[in-house]
Amino acid sequence: MKGKTSLLLIGLLLSTAAAGCGDEAPGRSGAAAPPQPSSPSAAASPIWPSPACVTGDWRTTGVSGEFGNVGGKVSGGTGATMNVGVDGTTDVGFTGSEPLAFSAEAAGATIRGQISYSGSVRAAVVFEPSGGGAGQWRPRDAAQNHLRATVKLSEPFSVTLLDNAGIGRLTGGELPGTGDAIDVLPILRGGTYTCAQNRLQVRTADSGPDLSWTFERVS
Structure with a gap:
């Protein structure tokens, strides 16, 4: 009972922190599928081949960002890997990455707390280039979601919210009110990309925290 009470309290606090963060629909599960491309019919949407500056193997050098309207901050995340295929098929692996x-x-x-990811996730990314090595990043069909997460709070008290849990099956009832504070589909959410030489930045803001992931190309 004490653990459930702690979980509910943190959920309520983080729900307050996440207020006004996005356009999440009422009743949305924390593990909802990533948003579809913005055109009326996803099936009719033109699927761009991966831009040459994005295609290939990458490693994260860090993440930064915000959630909510009360100064929520996110950092860390070094060491995740990503492969972007020429057809947009994108695999992201988190095992061994920093929290x-x-x-x-x-x-x-x-x-204060941290989230440690392990496992992997795959999606098809629809690219909508806007020129100059930048454009829209629209992942869809994250069918192979093998992500697991451990979420720990250090303040205002120490508690483990999730312990190596499969977040592909996470529901709002298991982690109440934290959908916009904790990223349940990191990197493979809708947003934008910018690439130049051996550096790539992916900013994800749809249906979750506003995060910018920085990558370096793997030789």
């Missing part, structure tokens, strides 16, 4: 640290001020309390 993401998050912090916020909510309901008069300081919240």
Whole structure:
């Protein structure tokens, strides 16, 4: 009972921190599928081949970003790997990567903790180039979601919210109110990309926290 009470309290605090963060539909599960391309018919949408500057093997050098309207911050995330195929098929692996640290001020309390990912996820990315090595990043059909996560709070008290849980099956009832504070589909959410030489930045903001992932090309 104590664990459930702690979980509910943190969920309520993070729900406050995440207020106003996005356009999440009421009743959305934390493990909802990534958004579809913005055109009316996904099936009729033109699927761009992967831009040459994005195609290939990558490694994250870090992530930064925000959630909510009360100064929620995210950092860390070095060491995840990503392969982008010429047809847009994208595989992301998190085993061995560094945790993401998050912090916020909510309901008069300081919240600090970290989320450690392991496993992998695959999706088809629809690219909508806008020129100059930039454009829209639209993952869809994340069918092979083998992500697992451990989520720990260090403030305002120490508690483990998730312990090596399969977040592809996560529901709002298991982690109440945290859908916009904890990224349940990192990297493979809708947003934008910018690439130049051996550096790639993917910014994801749809249906979750506004995060910018930085990659370096693997030789």
